[in-house]
Amino acid sequence: MSDRVVPVSLAELERRAASDLRPEADHQGALISCERVVRIFTADGVEVQALRGLDLEVERGELLALVGASGSGKSTLMNILAGLDAPTAGSARVAGFDLVDMDADARLSYRRDVVGFVWQQTARNLFPYLTVRQNVLLPMQLNVGRSRRRGRSRRAARAGELLDLLGVAHCHDRRPDRMSGGEQQCAAIAVALANEPELILADEPTGELESDAAEQVLAAFRTVNEELDTTVVLVTHDRTVASAVRRTVAIRDGLTASEVLRGSAVGDDGAEAVTAREYATIDRSGRLQLPQRFTEALAIGRRVVLGLEHDHITVRPGDGPGGADDPPDTSPAAGNPTPQEAS
């Protein structure tokens, strides 16, 4: 073997130095991977299980909505994904960062470079005494590592491009109090994007907006997702927003319960129509939550009887009204396993 030293270009050394700043990322797999995430809060000696073993995978480039009743755990999950809080147990990884075991430096690097956040309250997203352009420039100026690589004129150009992309270039020299709520949220998205994060998280970004402004903000998220290929996860109570994205995941009692996938199909008349299908999700332990409206409709109580057919599983009321007189087909010919086997 030869000992000859192969010269390395400056550009290659810079690339290696930049990649050394990040933990080894799995660029093939999901951007977000949560497995059995538990978050327990203790308040006044009482334990609250906000997340009870939640599983969630989000691929790079997705635009995903999280929905769920108040108290179901959405904000808790968002805070964990934002690196503001850590799970009590389970595993949560984003872009190769282990959110459970991050040291302070990794957490800082994660929050600065990997993730951008948009809050519901417009006042929380923008500094009121700075113009919109200054608000967008600030995260770039504070990001010492990247700022060194990106000079003043490139930072200014990026701020201009982002405001343009989000349709608020006309507000660049205004302070937030001279902008509409929708414009403020679009500017907030520009701020969140300043350091080129792979992921934008938004907790109820349209919660304080009228419907026109909410549509403007949703359109801005779509643009970001489609044109910059940034992954977007947003929490919403707004049905219009939830039904306008390709994938909506419902959280119930600290677990992912179901999800709706939307696509498009060409009908017999040749017209393209939006299709939507709801799926129940099965966690890594094989647990499945039955939708409340199903269990209520059949007065299903605490037990169900499962049956395995050749291409589906039946779930019948096992106790309570409507269940007791309806025994399942347990014949060996039907290949029915016990409920334990089925799970």
Ligand SMILES: Nc1ncnc2c1ncn2[C@@H]1O[C@H](COP(=O)(O)OP(=O)(O)OP(=O)(O)O)[C@@H](O)[C@H]1O
């Ligand atoms: N810091 C905390 N201390 C104690 N309990 C908390 C804390 N944060 C959240 N919780 C509790 O955890 C559960 C989940 O709260 P979370 O805010 O994640 O729900 P959510 O789905 O975002 O609700 P909402 O839609 O109302 O914002 C709730 O029971 C809440 O009271």
